[in-house]
Amino acid sequence: MSATTTNPFKTGQKIAVPAKDDGGLWGYLRNYGQRVRGGDMGALPAVLGLIVLSIIFSVARPSFFTPANFANLLTQAGPIVVIGMGLVFVLLLGEIDLSAGFASGVCAAVLAILLTTHGYPWYVGVAAAIVTGVVIGLLLGFLVAKVGIPSFVVTLAAFLGFQGVVLWLLDEGTNISVRNDVIISLENEYMPPLVGWALAALMVLGFAATQLIQQRNRRRRGLPVLLWQVVAFRVVGLAVLVGIAVAVLNEERSRNALFSLKGVPIVVPVVGVLLLLWTFVLRRTAFGRHIYAVGGNREAARRAGIAVDRIRISAFVICSAMAAVGGILAASMARSVDPNTGGSNVLLYAVAAAVIGGTSLFGGKGRVLDAVLGGLVITMIINGMGLVGWSSAYKYVATGIVLLLAASVDAFSRRRAAASS
Amino acid sequence: MGTPLLELRGINKSFGPVQVLRDVAFQVHPGEVTALVGDNGAGKSTLVKCIGGIYPSDSGEYLMEGKPVHVHNPRDAASHGVEIVYQDLALCDNLDIVQNMFLGREKKSGMILDEPTMEQLAQQTLASLSVRTVKSVRQQVSSLSGGQRQTVAIAKAVLWNSKLVILDEPTAALGVAQTQQVLELVRRLADNGLAVVLISHNMNDVFAVSDRIAMLYLGRMAAQVKTSDVTHSQVVELITSGRSGTLGLAEEGAAA
Numbered sequence: 001m002s003a004t005t006t007n008p009f010k011t012g013q014k015i016a017v018p019a020k021d022d023g024g025l026w027g028y029l030r031n032y033g034q035r036v037r038g039g040d041m042g043a044l045p046a047v048l049g050l051i052v053l054s055i056i057f058s059v060a061r062p063s064f065f066t067p068a069n070f071a072n073l074l075t076q077a078g079p080i081v082v083i084g085m086g087l088v089f090v091l092l093l094g095e096i097d098l099s100a101g102f103a104s105g106v107c108a109a110v111l112a113i114l115l116t117t118h119g120y121p122w123y124v125g126v127a128a129a130i131v132t133g134v135v136i137g138l139l140l141g142f143l144v145a146k147v148g149i150p151s152f153v154v155t156l157a158a159f160l161g162f163q164g165v166v167l168w169l170l171d172e173g174t175n176i177s178v179r180n181d182v183i184i185s186l187e188n189e190y191m192p193p194l195v196g197w198a199l200a201a202l203m204v205l206g207f208a209a210t211q212l213i214q215q216r217n218r219r220r221r222g223l224p225v226l227l228w229q230v231v232a233f234r235v236v237g238l239a240v241l242v243g244i245a246v247a248v249l250n251e252e253r254s255r256n257a258l259f260s261l262k263g264v265p266i267v268v269p270v271v272g273v274l275l276l277l278w279t280f281v282l283r284r285t286a287f288g289r290h291i292y293a294v295g296g297n298r299e300a301a302r303r304a305g306i307a308v309d310r311i312r313i314s315a316f317v318i319c320s321a322m323a324a325v326g327g328i329l330a331a332s333m334a335r336s337v338d339p340n341t342g343g344s345n346v347l348l349y350a351v352a353a354a355v356i357g358g359t360s361l362f363g364g365k366g367r368v369l370d371a372v373l374g375g376l377v378i379t380m381i382i383n384g385m386g387l388v389g390w391s392s393a394y395k396y397v398a399t400g401i402v403l404l405l406a407a408s409v410d411a412f413s414r415r416r417a418a419a420s421s
Numbered sequence: 422m423g424t425p426l427l428e429l430r431g432i433n434k435s436f437g438p439v440q441v442l443r444d445v446a447f448q449v450h451p452g453e454v455t456a457l458v459g460d461n462g463a464g465k466s467t468l469v470k471c472i473g474g475i476y477p478s479d480s481g482e483y484l485m486e487g488k489p490v491h492v493h494n495p496r497d498a499a500s501h502g503v504e505i506v507y508q509d510l511a512l513c514d515n516l517d518i519v520q521n522m523f524l525g526r527e528k529k530s531g532m533i534l535d536e537p538t539m540e541q542l543a544q545q546t547l548a549s550l551s552v553r554t555v556k557s558v559r560q561q562v563s564s565l566s567g568g569q570r571q572t573v574a575i576a577k578a579v580l581w582n583s584k585l586v587i588l589d590e591p592t593a594a595l596g597v598a599q600t601q602q603v604l605e606l607v608r609r610l611a612d613n614g615l616a617v618v619l620i621s622h623n624m625n626d627v628f629a630v631s632d633r634i635a636m637l638y639l640g641r642m643a644a645q646v647k648t649s650d651v652t653h654s655q656v657v658e659l660i661t662s663g664r665s666g667t668l669g670l671a672e673e674g675a676a677a
């Protein structure tokens with residue numbers, strides 16, 4: 001096919017290109033305000049939620065606002081965030097995967113059986129768990145895209161089916177403990193303080209470098225560039241946030257003089273790498289662009305020559321593979337796998353994480369970062385209510401209300417966006 | 422007259438029991454605007470979708486520059502230089518103008534999307550079409566007006582090295598000024614050597630810009646004539662009854 005683009009009108013006219021968004025910093029802020037009022041709230045609700053929840057729980061229970069609990073929060077959020085990241089892909093298509101929770105349970109069971117029962121090394125177990133996830137995703141995607149069954153039905157059936165598979169794998173409900181050091185370290189070990197600082201510096205420098213390179217490339221082409229204040233704000237903001245987090249996590253958390261407990265949980269860089277990977281895929285590759293296109297207007301995507309079925313199947317594969325990673329983290333956190341791994345409210349929490357972060361249930365809108373922010377909100381609710389001593393009854397009700405709130409924000413922003421065009 | 426750029430012969434297309442196109446012949450010449458007219462439901466959009474590879478035709482020949490080609494999907498059509506601006510605009514609301522214009526054919530460096538190049542080309546194309554109404558090419562399509570969307574869709578079609586641009590009722594939803602702009606644009610595309618097919622219900626538009634008129638009547642090609650050889654009322658008669666004097670379908674007998 002012809003990949004050349006030619007301009008049919010070679011009139012030789014020079015095209016006037018604005019050097020930067022007019023209106024300066026004020027114009028930028030006004031623009032941002034308009035976007036928010038127009039329904040495009042981005043990460044705002046999740047960030048506000050995190051701030052409000054921190055204040056409430058810190059007042060109610062001072063032990064909430066401690067380095068030890070901060071580290072707890074991050075490790076607890078691990079599985080929810082990772083499963084939520086995978087769900088973002090399916091939600092972007094306007095589909096749903098109700099089976100992601102139990103898919104993570106099946107994959108965790110595969111891991112535990114290979115490691116504990118058969119004594120394989122950790123990487124074999126991890127690879128097998130992820131391959132199991134990929135196979136599950138292929139099956140779900142095939143049934144949705146090729147056979148044409150609504151994803152709600154396919155994954156509801158899988159939700160029930162996988163529950164049975166977990167029971168079968170675990171011999172009707174025995175609990176298999178996981179003792180592999182590498183797997184256990186994921187959710188239970190911490191990086192040496194210096195390594196934490198080094199990774200933080202690397203992250204901030206890497207972010208600053210990509211921003212600067214992007215802006216330079218655009219300026220060279222005469223394309224509009226961001227105000228330098230905005231770029232500086234982003235870089236400095238990230239540096240401050242990451243810096244505070246690492247400093248807090250590097251504080252001594254042990255109350256016992258005999259051993260030391262400090263550093264950034266290992267799970268944090270694991271989630272960070274996944275966040276970078278999938279953000280790159282969604283924002284910088286044609287595949288990612290096509291996911292948004294299929295979610296926004298499937299017929300338009302088809303007419304643009306996009307292999308829609310393949311995109312839909314891939315999204316389910318990514319979702320189930322990420323569920324496998326989430327299952328591995330859950331196995332690490334519990335140090336065992338039982339029939340309830342990935343069960344009860346794991347799926348609900350993961351969907352809620354994506355939606356609270358700003359991913360739309362209607363498809364076409366969402367980021368992988370949403371699952372991280374929303375996952376932190378959800379974990380903060382669970383963790384904080386636990387500390388305050390509220391019963392499970394309240395936790396369920398509160399989480400349900402938060403999910404409904406997030407979905408309302410989603411529906412509301414859609415209405416605003418539709419009305420403003 | 423030289424070889425037509427596109428020639429269809431004996432195209433049939435049914436949706437289940439409903440035959441929408443019957444033995445349709447159609448020719449399009451480079452440098453000309455060919456108007457495709459017909460009543461609602463005559464099969465104009467279906468014919469266009471067959472040309473664009475959206476629907477496979479049941480039978481018939483498809484020739485580009487005199488050579489038979491096979492068009493099974495939109496990519497095949499694009500590879501032969503055929504671009505279609507659909508009536509139901511095929512744009513993704515959740516993507517911006519640049520992303521829509523390059524959808525399915527993104528510029529890449531390695532495996533990474535080459536955003537600056539795409540943005541620059543999109544901007545140049547819009548500027549060359551004298552489009553001044555869009556504020557930024559990074560605007561989401563959901564924030565555009567009907568006319569702006571139409572412009573983006575047309576710009577998307579001419580961005581590629583296309584030989585044939587087909588516009589399905591591009592002015593149906595537009596105001597007077599925007600209609601005028603789009604028609605001027607259509608004329609300029611043809612004057613630059615492209616073959617253009619324009620579907621329209623508006624006889625004034627058809628007579629203003631077209632070189633030839635093709636008339637579909639109940640899925641059959643009633644006539645294809647030079648615009649200068651016919652009058653308004655003849656065209657209207659052909660559209661409504663399939664016949665006008667010596668022009669049009671011979672007898673109703675076979676179809677009834």
Ligand SMILES: Nc1ncnc2c1ncn2[C@@H]1O[C@H](COP(=O)(O)OP(=O)(O)O)[C@@H](O)[C@H]1O
Nearest residue numbers: 436439441459460461462463464465466467468
């Ligand atoms: N996908 C489809 N399935 C079944 N019938 C269709 C389909 N598309 C069009 N038709 C029918 O084909 C006929 C021609 O439609 P169309 O090509 O849209 O006409 P026009 O564009 O000339 O108004 C109509 O009777 C319509 O109902």
Ligand SMILES: [Mg+2]
Nearest residue numbers: 465466467508
């Ligand atoms: Mg039509």
